[in-house]
Amino acid sequence: MKEEILSKYPDLKDVSDLKEVIWLNPKILPYEEAAQRINMNIAAIDDAEKRLEKFAPLIEKVFPETRPSHGIIESPLKVISKMKDKIEDTYGFYSPGRFLLKMDSHLAIAGSIKARGGIYEVLKHAESLALEAGLLKEDNDYSIMAEPKFRDFFSKYKIQVGSTGNLGLSIGITSAALGFNVIVHMSADAKQWKKDLLRAKGATVIEYESDYSIAVEEGRKASDRDPMSYFVDDENSMNLFMGYSVAAKRLKRQLDDLNIIVDEDHPMLVYLPCGVGGAPGGITYGLKSVYKDNVHCFFVEPTHAPCMLIGMATGLHNEISVQDLGIDGKTHADGLAVGRPSKLVGKMMDYVLGGVITVDDYKLYDYMRFLHETENIDIEPSACAAFEGFVKLENTIEGKKYIKRHNLENNMKNAVHIAWATGGSLVPEEINKQFLATYLR
Numbered sequence: 001m002k003e004e005i006l007s008k009y010p011d012l013k014d015v016s017d018l019k020e021v022i023w024l025n026p027k028i029l030p031y032e033e034a035a036q037r038i039n040m041n042i043a044a045i046d047d048a049e050k051r052l053e054k055f056a057p058l059i060e061k062v063f064p065e066t067r068p069s070h071g072i073i074e075s076p077l078k079v080i081s082k083m084k085d086k087i088e089d090t091y092g093f094y095s096p097g098r099f100l101l102k103m104d105s106h107l108a109i110a111g112s113i114k115a116r117g118g119i120y121e122v123l124k125h126a127e128s129l130a131l132e133a134g135l136l137k138e139d140n141d142y143s144i145m146a147e148p149k150f151r152d153f154f155s156k157y158k159i160q161v162g163s164t165g166n167l168g169l170s171i172g173i174t175s176a177a178l179g180f181n182v183i184v185h186m187s188a189d190a191k192q193w194k195k196d197l198l199r200a201k202g203a204t205v206i207e208y209e210s211d212y213s214i215a216v217e218e219g220r221k222a223s224d225r226d227p228m229s230y231f232v233d234d235e236n237s238m239n240l241f242m243g244y245s246v247a248a249k250r251l252k253r254q255l256d257d258l259n260i261i262v263d264e265d266h267p268m269l270v271y272l273p274c275g276v277g278g279a280p281g282g283i284t285y286g287l288k289s290v291y292k293d294n295v296h297c298f299f300v301e302p303t304h305a306p307c308m309l310i311g312m313a314t315g316l317h318n319e320i321s322v323q324d325l326g327i328d329g330k331t332h333a334d335g336l337a338v339g340r341p342s343k344l345v346g347k348m349m350d351y352v353l354g355g356v357i358t359v360d361d362y363k364l365y366d367y368m369r370f371l372h373e374t375e376n377i378d379i380e381p382s383a384c385a386a387f388e389g390f391v392k393l394e395n396t397i398e399g400k401k402y403i404k405r406h407n408l409e410n411n412m413k414n415a416v417h418i419a420w421a422t423g424g425s426l427v428p429e430e431i432n433k434q435f436l437a438t439y440l441r
């Protein structure tokens with residue numbers, strides 16, 4: 001299998017040797033052309049945003065921590081100049097642009113990027129059930145869904161999901177809070193504290209010795225057997241995807257508030273940690289719809305789990321796994337420990353994604369320490385993959401090639417780089433300390 005793939009795609013040799021790479025997407029097209037090919041659906045993004053606004057009064061009621069933002073779950077965007085200096089000193093380069101951290105690590109309720117897609121999907125499902133049963137009308141104040149009669153109603157239904165951890169937290173916490181029975185199928189990579197937290201919130205956790213794909217498959221089977229059960233399908237869910245996409249319009253407002261311009265002369269480069277692809281894919285989709293050719297998105301994956309890279313580079317998408325290339329899929333980045341990419345996402349990314357970058361595990365802990373020391377911000381190892389995107393783009397020959405190819409050379413001094421911190425605020429203090437003291441090299 002491996003030899004066959006490598007003879008057909010010799011460029012993947014370094015990837016199969018577990019080397020760090022930057023793969024530039026050869027299929028990327030100018031936005032207007034790309035949008036036609038992938039049927040860019042802006043109405044669907046708007047619809048998701050409106051639905052979240054409609055749900056805000058319910059969210060505010062069920063999750064009091066969202067009171068300050070009136071039930072809108074959004075994360076801070078922060079300039080991290082000291083972190084930028086530290087990275088540049090360490091790797092010996094200088095980037096004239098600005099460097100920002102999008103702190104989905106600190107999103108309310110789930111403490112990760114999964115608060116976007118996961119919560120959206122559970123709410124949308126609850127809405128459909130309640131509308132269908134005649135309990136809810138479209139023009140109701142949705143906060144009535146916190147009433148006991150709704151909880152009783154939802155308690156007859158089940159929601160199931162397969163997860164490496166964070167999606168389980170997001171779906172589990174939201175579903176349980178509304179009154180659903182929720183079962184989370186956790187892969188071997190999932191951390192113990194995530195399972196403990198979920199159980200404490202009232203979710204049922206089923207543990208597997210195997211990887212993420214098996215946990216998803218088993219979850220899907222269990223759900224399909226039960227007519228009262230709904231399966232949140234991380235590999236194929238359009239609802240999850242659209243929930244993530246809403247981030248883009250909100251980011252635009254945040255950038256406007258900071259007086260940061262993104263236009264033809266001021267490019268934006270965004271680095272997103274990638275597991276199965278849904279979260280970074282949905283956000284990229286949204287960002288492209290807003291900023292078109294002025295935004296450049298890159299996914300970052302662990303060298304031991306580069307599933308989106310091989311799926312896109314071969315065009316085989318979910319029909320190829322990292323194991324097919326002799327890669328074990330084992331990484332300290334638990335949120336990114338995925339061996340096979342989403343069927344839906346790779347195809348949506350074919351003409352819009354800048355490329356995929358891979359990173360060694362040991363660097364994730366180094367970046368964690370840098371951020372802790374320079375900015376006093378703690379994020380989880382998976383989220384730290386984002387920083388490698390910045391380094392690889394500014395400090396490698398391939399990165400420079402991308403800059404040249406897209407005529408960005410003269411504008412890099414005006415560039416805004418965004419590292420998307422995908423998770424971390426729910427990590428228990430003790431475990432965070434252990435992370436900060438972990439050296440793999």
Ligand SMILES: *Cc1c(COP(=O)(O)O)cnc(C)c1O
Pocket residue numbers: 112113114166167273274275276277278279280335336380382383422423424
């Ligand atoms: C889930 C997750 C990602 C990636 O999202 P996918 O949809 O799996 O690609 C990145 N970082 C963290 C911390 C995550 O939990």
